[in-house]
Amino acid sequence: MTIRxxxxxxxxxxxxxxxAQEQVELDLxxxxxxxxxxxxxxxxxxxxxxxVTINLRTVQFPDMVNDLARAIATGDSPDITYIDNPEVALFxxxxxxxxxxxxxEASDIVNAEDIFPGPLASVSxxxxxxxxxxxxxxxALYYNADMxxxxxxxxxxxxxxxxxxxxAAKVLTKPEDNVYGLAFSAxxxxxxxxxxxxxxxxxxxxxxxxxxxxxxxxxTLWKAFIDERLASPDTLIRGQWDSTGTFxxxxxxxxxxxxxxxxxxxxxxQFDWRVALLPVPDTEAERASALGEGDNVILANTDEPEAxxxxxxxxxxxxxxxxxxxxxxxxxxxxxxxxxxxxxxxVFEESMQYARNRGPSPDWPQISKAVQTAIxxxxxxxxxxxxxxAEAQExxxxxxx
Amino acid sequence: xxxxxxxSQYALLTVALALVAxxxxxxxxxxxxALKSGNEIVAWPPTFWPxxxxxxxxxxxxxxxxxxxxxxxxxxxxxVTLIVVTLGTGCGYALARVRSRWMxxxxxxxxxxxxxxSSLMITPIFxxxxxxxxxxxxxxxxxxAQAAKVLPFYVVLTxxxxxxxxxxxxxxxxxxxxxxxxxxxxxxxxxxRNGILVAALLIFLQSLGEYVYSRxxxxxxxxxxxxxxxxxxxxxxxxxxxxxxxxxxxYVTPIILFFVxxxxxxxxxxxxxxxx
Amino acid sequence: xxxxxxxxxxxxxxxxxxxWITLGFLIVFSAFPLVYNVIMSFQNVDLFTLASFDRxxxxxxxxxxxxxxxxxxxxxxxxxxxxVLSVAAQLSIGFALALFFQQRFPGATWLRGLFLAGWIMPGxxxxxxxxxxxxxxxxxxxxxxxxxxxxxxxxxxxxDPSKSLYSVIIANVWVGVPFNMILLSVGLAAIPxxxxxxxxxxxxxxxxxxxxxxxxLMRAQLGAVISLGIIFTLQQFDLFAALTQGGPSxxxxxxxxxxxxxxxxxxxxxxxxxxxxxxxxxxxxxxxxYVRSTRHEHAA
Numbered sequence: 018m019t020i021r022x023x024x025x026x027x028x029x030x031x032x033x034x035x036x037a038q039e040q041v042e043l044d045l046x047x048x049x050x051x052x053x054x055x056x057x058x059x060x061x062x063x064x065x066x067x068x069v070t071i072n073l074r075t076v077q078f079p080d081m082v083n084d085l086a087r088a089i090a091t092g093d094s095p096d097i098t099y100i101d102n103p104e105v106a107l108f109x110x111x112x113x114x115x116x117x118x119x120x121x122e123a124s125d126i127v128n129a130e131d132i133f134p135g136p137l138a139s140v141s142x143x144x145x146x147x148x149x150x151x152x153x154x155x156x157a158l159y160y161n162a163d164m165x166x167x168x169x170x171x172x173x174x175x176x177x178x179x180x181x182x183x184x185a186a187k188v189l190t191k192p193e194d195n196v197y198g199l200a201f202s203a204x205x206x207x208x209x210x211x212x213x214x215x216x217x218x219x220x221x222x223x224x225x226x227x228x229x230x231x232x233x234x235x236x237t238l239w240k241a242f243i244d245e246r247l248a249s250p251d252t253l254i255r256g257q258w259d260s261t262g263t264f265x266x267x268x269x270x271x272x273x274x275x276x277x278x279x280x281x282x283x284x285x286x287q288f289d290w291r292v293a294l295l296p297v298p299d300t301e302a303e304r305a306s307a308l309g310e311g312d313n314v315i316l317a318n319t320d321e322p323e324a325x326x327x328x329x330x331x332x333x334x335x336x337x338x339x340x341x342x343x344x345x346x347x348x349x350x351x352x353x354x355x356x357x358x359x360x361x362x363x364v365f366e367e368s369m370q371y372a373r374n375r376g377p378s379p380d381w382p383q384i385s386k387a388v389q390t391a392i393x394x395x396x397x398x399x400x401x402x403x404x405x406x407a408e409a410q411e412x413x414x415x416x417x418x
Numbered sequence: 419x420x421x422x423x424x425x426s427q428y429a430l431l432t433v434a435l436a437l438v439a440x441x442x443x444x445x446x447x448x449x450x451x452a453l454k455s456g457n458e459i460v461a462w463p464p465t466f467w468p469x470x471x472x473x474x475x476x477x478x479x480x481x482x483x484x485x486x487x488x489x490x491x492x493x494x495x496x497x498v499t500l501i502v503v504t505l506g507t508g509c510g511y512a513l514a515r516v517r518s519r520w521m522x523x524x525x526x527x528x529x530x531x532x533x534x535x536s537s538l539m540i541t542p543i544f545x546x547x548x549x550x551x552x553x554x555x556x557x558x559x560x561x562x563a564q565a566a567k568v569l570p571f572y573v574v575l576t577x578x579x580x581x582x583x584x585x586x587x588x589x590x591x592x593x594x595x596x597x598x599x600x601x602x603x604x605x606x607x608x609x610x611r612n613g614i615l616v617a618a619l620l621i622f623l624q625s626l627g628e629y630v631y632s633r634x635x636x637x638x639x640x641x642x643x644x645x646x647x648x649x650x651x652x653x654x655x656x657x658x659x660x661x662x663x664x665x666x667x668x669y670v671t672p673i674i675l676f677f678v679x680x681x682x683x684x685x686x687x688x689x690x691x692x693x694x
Numbered sequence: 695x696x697x698x699x700x701x702x703x704x705x706x707x708x709x710x711x712x713x714w715i716t717l718g719f720l721i722v723f724s725a726f727p728l729v730y731n732v733i734m735s736f737q738n739v740d741l742f743t744l745a746s747f748d749r750x751x752x753x754x755x756x757x758x759x760x761x762x763x764x765x766x767x768x769x770x771x772x773x774x775x776x777x778v779l780s781v782a783a784q785l786s787i788g789f790a791l792a793l794f795f796q797q798r799f800p801g802a803t804w805l806r807g808l809f810l811a812g813w814i815m816p817g818x819x820x821x822x823x824x825x826x827x828x829x830x831x832x833x834x835x836x837x838x839x840x841x842x843x844x845x846x847x848x849x850x851x852x853x854d855p856s857k858s859l860y861s862v863i864i865a866n867v868w869v870g871v872p873f874n875m876i877l878l879s880v881g882l883a884a885i886p887x888x889x890x891x892x893x894x895x896x897x898x899x900x901x902x903x904x905x906x907x908x909x910x911l912m913r914a915q916l917g918a919v920i921s922l923g924i925i926f927t928l929q930q931f932d933l934f935a936a937l938t939q940g941g942p943s944x945x946x947x948x949x950x951x952x953x954x955x956x957x958x959x960x961x962x963x964x965x966x967x968x969x970x971x972x973x974x975x976x977x978x979x980x981x982x983x984y985v986r987s988t989r990h991e992h993a994a
Contacts (some may be wrong), residue, residue, distance in 0.1 A: 434801070435805070505715050524713050529981040547747045549745075602708075
């Protein structure tokens with residue numbers, strides 16, 4: 018128990034003396050299992066605030082939206098829940114989430130300006146703030162420095178631009194040794210969109226403006242990776258985790274994925290692995306990266322708004338712990354003392370500045386589906402990148418308007 | 419002559435072993451994957467025995483508190499099997515015995531009841547169960563939903579078995595003064611016991627693996643079955659395949675052992691048909 | 695003794711009661727969700743109006759949307775291929791194994807029981823194992839084919855759109871074989887030996903005995919196994935989720951997975967329900983054929 022946790026608890030009690038005496042019960046839904054973020058935090062909070070009981074329920078990540086919607090429909094919804102960030106708009110647009118802006122304004126702990134722009138955008142909808150990011154993650158380029166050296170590339174100068182990435186992948190690909198130049202994920206689910214959208218955003222496009230020359234260039238490059246066997250054809254059905262598994266095993270020289278890979282990589286990768294920022298289309302281009310992880314939100318129909326917000330404040334106040342203890346990046350300006358994997362942390366922390374939200378749109382899943390369809394039909398050769406993106410744009414325009 | 423028969427028996431055994439080995443290869447692969455490191459899982463050429471076996475069974479059992487999960491799985495499977503056998507056996511018999519347009523309609527209706535996968539049935543079931551308060555008894559809720567899911571399957575299978583029981587035996591019993599129910603219980607059920615047993619066994623095993631209903635209807639960890647616990651290896655960005663396979667090995671092994679050890683009692687009836 | 699009781703004990707009432715017990719249970723627990731799905735397919739359903747019936751009816755709009763999509767044709771075709779090939783392969787392999795293990799040799803029963811292992815593995819695990827076996831880069835199937843010299847290049851079973859459906863079929867056949875084999879074994883065991891012996895004395899060969907004795911006497915079992923096999927195959931979901939997610943580019947998508955995707959991933963619940971109703975129509979056909987086929991069972 019740190020002094021700060023105690024203080025946070027005290028602050029919460031001070032904020033609304035009315036429930037200081039009474040027992041408060043909060044239902045919290047999370048994607049964590051015991052021993053992970055929400056369980057640890059809830060335990061600490063209950064220890065510091067004996068009048069609060071937090072009932073946790075684990076919901077699998079892919080089931081969260083459906084379970085939540087079902088619970089709302091039948092009146093069994095929790096007070097607080099985790100939501101993946103592109104889904105916040107869906108719930109906020111229906112008035113199902115509590116607007117936290119007045120609470121944040123009155124708060125001594127949460128300051129919206131300290132939250133990075135990407136994560137803040139992910140909880141903002143139509144002028145309100147509907148959640149507090151519990152942390153964040155993003156993607157970057159992992160590379161095998163030993164393979165760089167063996168191939169005559171400078172391991173201190175990882176690819177900066179798309180062209181350099183392509184050239185490097187070409188040099189590094191060694192079919193006779195079962196080594197692909199690059200591993201990434203073009204999976205036909207949210208992961209595909211998550212990986213592809215930053216490429217579009219770097220060229221000035223976005224989810225609602227996807228049939229652009231820049232996006233076409235990105236998709237054409239992705240197609241070249243697959244067609245020229247610089248990346249495995251199984252990239253189309255494999256997630257980031259399983260793709261990066263092949264990088265760890267030495268079957269791919271580079272891999273695009275996020276910080277969640279680091280614990281396993283540090284154990285299994287028997288080589289000098291390093292991380293670099295995602296390459297950009299041209300040296301001048303603006304940077305962009307994906308934004309992952311989720312948010313702590315309060316349901317609009319909660320009976321205990323103050324108590325729920327006090328717990329959110331506590332979570333926010335412990336943002337500096339998320340990297341070392343739970344493996345994701347802080348979503349706000351905090352100093353992480355003595356970060357684990359300092360070099361990787363430095364890259365991901367910088368990348369976080371460029372992380373962009375997916376959406377916001379209440380119909381995000383349908384938009385995302387259109388993007389995935391475009392990626393998959395272009396990579397399988399069923400449509401040209403331009404046609405695939407044009408079709409996606411048509412669907413997306415229908416959805417957005 | 420005898421020698422020839424001997425020889426051909428061993429030839430058959432050899433072929434049988436080869437067939438079983440081929441079929442069980444994926445099961446073997448599950449065990450081996452549980453023992454492999456992440457790197458070895460994706461290694462080329464694939465290794466048939468891990469270089470450095472690391473079986474974390476005790477750790478997984480302990481950390482996930484699998485004893486509770488397994489207990490719940492068994493409770494659910496037993497509950498489903500009991501309901502299905504109690505309700506379904508008579509129906510299978512009646513459908514086999516009576517020929518009429520109405521019975522055709524009933525058979526058709528029963529078949530229709532299981533057309534949709536659980537994943538599409540769950541929403542209305544959840545809503546209905548929540549309205550009538552069944553969600554407060556989550557394991558019972560799963561048992562009822564799953565029993566409804568597999569009952570048609572059981573009825574169709576037992577019906578096929580009862581058809582093979584000659585009508586004459588039952589008619590003779592009725593002539594001897596047995597009541598319908600007496601004849602059913604003392605003649606038909608014993609004669610169809612193999613089919614009933616096997617169908618019940620299949621239902622039991624399938625319910626042991628029930629996932630979709632349990633996942634949605636049971637919120638408290640303490641009541642969840644093993645299939646739901648298995649999901650804790652799959653994170654939003656990570657999937658711990660060694661963990662999944664280790665857990666699965668722990669879950670599957672006792673069931674397989676159970677069969678191997680009790681084979682004679684359970685399925686031996688198969689070869690010695692009741693009518694021989 | 696009053697009339698209803700005597701009817702229960704001795705008359706037709708006994709059969710009726712037996713049937714109604716089951717039917718009643720099913721109407722309470724299964725018919726409602728089915729009807730609910732059908733209703734939703736005519737409505738504009740929102741993720742948050744799931745619990746109320748008060749939703750706008752939109753006529754056949756959902757069906758119109760679903761049937762005019764680009765992907766529809768390929769998904770319907772995939773579903774047909776998936777069902778026909780899966781059932782045919784499961785049935786022939788299962789029947790062949792059942793016949794084989796019907797012979798007398800040491801350990802026959804014991805070994806046959808081991809096939810049930812395929813039936814007890816959780817869906818997630820079966821999917822995971824097969825995704826390792828079928829993986830293009832490191833899969834053991836490719837290793838085997840290369841070692842045997844069948845192919846020089848690695849085959850990307852899961853990510854080649856022309857093959858991904860067949861890789862799911864392979865895994866699904868593996869799952870379905872024990873079910874077919876065990877049930878057909880039960881049927882075979884119930885055929886009295888003396889029938890065969892009589893035929894053998896008459897000089898009937900193996901093939902002839904199979905065609906004239908085994909097949910007709912197995913009619914009820916075969917009908918049940920085939921119709922249930924079709925229904926099971928139409929419900930196969932886990933393997934798609936674990937192996938290909940219907941991809942790449944709908945290459946291995948089938949109606950049951952598509953319906954789930956529409957309802958639970960895109961939240962187009964009305965359209966998802968419409969797809970499920972189309973599936974129900976298919977099963978109505980299968981069930982009708984099965985029921986018709988049972989008319990001849992008693993003759994045998």
